[in-house]
Amino acid sequence: MGKSTGVVLFLRTMYARAYPRVLGMNREPSWVFFEVVVPLINTSAFVFLYKALNAPPAFVGFVVLGGAMAAYWLNVLWMMATQLYWDKQEGNLELYVLSPTSLMAILLGMAVGGLYATTLRAATIAIVGTLIFGVTFNGSQWGFALLVFLVTMVALYGLGMILSSLFLMWGREGWQIALSLTEPVQFLSGMNFPLSGLFNSIPGVLTIFSAVIPVSFGLDALRQLLFPGQIIGVLPPGVELAILGGMGAVFLVAAYVMLRHMERLAKVEARLSLRWQ
Amino acid sequence: MLEAVRRPARGVSLRESVRESARTFRVAVWLGWQIESSWADPFVFFSFTILRPLATALMLLVMYQIVAQGQSGGFFSYLYLSNAFFVLVIQAMAGVVWTIFDDRENYRMLKYIYTSPARKFPYLIGRAMGKVAIAMLTILVLLTVGIVFLGLHLNAAQIEWGWLIVYFLLGMVVLISLGIILAGVGLVVARHGGSIGEVVAGMLLLFSGAYFPPDILPPVLKQVTLALPITYWLEAMRRTLNGGIITATYPDGHGAFITGPVSPLLAQFDNWQLLLILLLSAVGSAVASFFFYRWIEFQAKERGMIDRLTGY
Numbered sequence: 245m246g247k248s249t250g251v252v253l254f255l256r257t258m259y260a261r262a263y264p265r266v267l268g269m270n271r272e273p274s275w276v277f278f279e280v281v282v283p284l285i286n287t288s289a290f291v292f293l294y295k296a297l298n299a300p301p302a303f304v305g306f307v308v309l310g311g312a313m314a315a316y317w318l319n320v321l322w323m324m325a326t327q328l329y330w331d332k333q334e335g336n337l338e339l340y341v342l343s344p345t346s347l348m349a350i351l352l353g354m355a356v357g358g359l360y361a362t363t364l365r366a367a368t369i370a371i372v373g374t375l376i377f378g379v380t381f382n383g384s385q386w387g388f389a390l391l392v393f394l395v396t397m398v399a400l401y402g403l404g405m406i407l408s409s410l411f412l413m414w415g416r417e418g419w420q421i422a423l424s425l426t427e428p429v430q431f432l433s434g435m436n437f438p439l440s441g442l443f444n445s446i447p448g449v450l451t452i453f454s455a456v457i458p459v460s461f462g463l464d465a466l467r468q469l470l471f472p473g474q475i476i477g478v479l480p481p482g483v484e485l486a487i488l489g490g491m492g493a494v495f496l497v498a499a500y501v502m503l504r505h506m507e508r509l510a511k512v513e514a515r516l517s518l519r520w521q
Numbered sequence: 522m523l524e525a526v527r528r529p530a531r532g533v534s535l536r537e538s539v540r541e542s543a544r545t546f547r548v549a550v551w552l553g554w555q556i557e558s559s560w561a562d563p564f565v566f567f568s569f570t571i572l573r574p575l576a577t578a579l580m581l582l583v584m585y586q587i588v589a590q591g592q593s594g595g596f597f598s599y600l601y602l603s604n605a606f607f608v609l610v611i612q613a614m615a616g617v618v619w620t621i622f623d624d625r626e627n628y629r630m631l632k633y634i635y636t637s638p639a640r641k642f643p644y645l646i647g648r649a650m651g652k653v654a655i656a657m658l659t660i661l662v663l664l665t666v667g668i669v670f671l672g673l674h675l676n677a678a679q680i681e682w683g684w685l686i687v688y689f690l691l692g693m694v695v696l697i698s699l700g701i702i703l704a705g706v707g708l709v710v711a712r713h714g715g716s717i718g719e720v721v722a723g724m725l726l727l728f729s730g731a732y733f734p735p736d737i738l739p740p741v742l743k744q745v746t747l748a749l750p751i752t753y754w755l756e757a758m759r760r761t762l763n764g765g766i767i768t769a770t771y772p773d774g775h776g777a778f779i780t781g782p783v784s785p786l787l788a789q790f791d792n793w794q795l796l797l798i799l800l801l802s803a804v805g806s807a808v809a810s811f812f813f814y815r816w817i818e819f820q821a822k823e824r825g826m827i828d829r830l831t832g833y
Contacts, residue, residue, distance in 0.1 A: 268711075282720040282723055282724055283723070285726075286720075286723035286726060288727050289723075289726035289727040289732050289733075290584070290732070292727065292732070292733045292737060292738065293581075293600075293732040293733045294584070294588065295733070295737055296596070296732075296733035296734060296737050297584075297585065297588040297589065297596070298588070299588040303588070330626075330627075333627055415560075416560040417560050417561065420561070420569050421569075423569070423573065424569045427574070427576040427580070428572055428573065428576040430580060431576040431577070431580040431583070432576075436580060436584055437580075437583055437584050437587055441583060442583055445583055445586065
């Protein structure tokens with residue numbers, strides 16, 4: 245195999261990092277239970293809560309859509325941001341740094357590999373949830389909705405790369421930060437309720453935190469597009485799409501800068517190979 | 522320690538065995554607490570610890586308030602108390618099972634635990650105690666926040682303390698036993714199963730009537746709910762803290778309002794019936810967890826899974 249440089253090396257690195265993740269999933273089928281069946285059951289709990297409260301039927305759709313998007317957030321958090329922590333523990337991180345490729349390519353490879361399982365998971369939640377609970381989506385603006393979804397993913401995985409840079413420096417501290425981001429983000433992004441309901445009930449400072457999470461505006465825009473007339477959005481979908489696009493660009497650049505900066509810091513403080521801290 | 526290493530593996534007296542188990546438990550509790558808490562100073566540690574359950578409570582509050590339009594009734598108490606105690610369901614089960622993954626894949630010391638005289642069950646339970654302690658602290662904070670800021674109505678004079686303590690302890694036996702069963706499963710699945718405790722807890726959200734009364738479930742799911750001890754434990758916790766069955770006022774469909782239990786199904790059980798169910802569940806789950814873990818541990822050893830690494 246010839247020597248690769250530049251874009252070819254970048255793409256080959258991505259392929260190489262995505263490969264074990266996709267193949268690993270096929271070799272260890274227990275993930276189907278953990279990643280698909282259980283989140284669906286979890287989502288159902290929120291559906292039944294709304295049914296117990298006699299909420300309007302559209303709320304069930306909001307929860308199902310939120311459950312699907314939650315899968316991506318959890319993937320970013322646990323299969324991407326914290327992955328460098330595990331790689332450090334397993335001794336892979338120092339090998340990544342020793343290799344001629346970039347961490348950005350490795351993280352993008354992780355993202356692609358993770359998207360494979362997560363899309364299956366999210367699609368299963370959306371399809372089965374729709375069938376079981378009789379959710380009716382309005383597909384008249386599916387193209388716009390798909391664009392919003394893709395731009396949300398770019399921003400979300402950009403944020404994941406920023407978070408993963410923290411693990412170059414930190415060990416258990418970073419792990420705890422990732423842990424503590426799970427439910428608070430589900431709350432602040434309105435995964436189980438309309439974002440406008442949240443913005444009307446929390447202090448203004450917290451709405452800024454909410455807005456920085458790509459899932460918030462992404463989900464709000466998707467709900468407005470797929471359930472038109474049944475939800476009051478925080479902003480029109482077009483504006484939310486523009487904000488998400490801006491966030492995506494900023495997050496990707498910031499991730500690049502952060503990864504370089506944190507890698508250097510980690511080298512200076514000899515933390516790249518520091519395990520079990 | 523040397524004495525313990527030298528003693529023969531077979532033929533130890535009961536007294537010696539109990540002493541060794543107690544020592545393993547004590548060391549495991551200390552180790553578990555250090556792993557949980559030593560990464561930050563106490564304030565930061567406490568802040569991060571409380572963030573997740575508090576966010577869940579706020580999420581449920583917003584969901585409730587959006588639909589209930591600002592009203593705060595019996596259903597809110599049902600929901601809030603269930604959520605507070607559900608923290609223990611997650612942490613107790615997850616605490617035990619996470620020990621397997623943490624020791625096997627992260628610290629890579631599971632094989633050394635197995636080659637030491639440490640007793641497995643006291644070790645697993647002891648390691649989980651750190652998470653259990655955090656969960657109990659969290660429950661206290663959630664109840665305080667609920668009473669002070671969120672309109673939760675609890676009267677200390679009405680709390681049935683005796684029942685509360687008995688139910689609580691029986692529930693702990695059930696939860697730890699379930700955790701040991703899941704830890705056994707953890708021995709034979711890959712690292713992505715590390716969240717098995719939390720995902721099973723997620724399933725229990727649906728099947729334990731934690732967020733809604735089981736009465737509204739379809740008949741088959743309702744039977745599943747009634748077959749799970751956690752359903753009765755959560756009902757017992759709500760009931761004893763509330764000083765009786767939680768009631769709510771509903772429109773009767775004819776312009777008037779009626780008051781009744783939030784869950785008529787669970788209201789059928791009196792305290793003694795709940796006690797009997799939880800007692801039988803505690804004994805049954807403890808025995809089942811012992812034999813299941815022993816069996817699956819053998820399977821893991823036979824397949825060389827005790828020290829495998831599965832990160833990808």
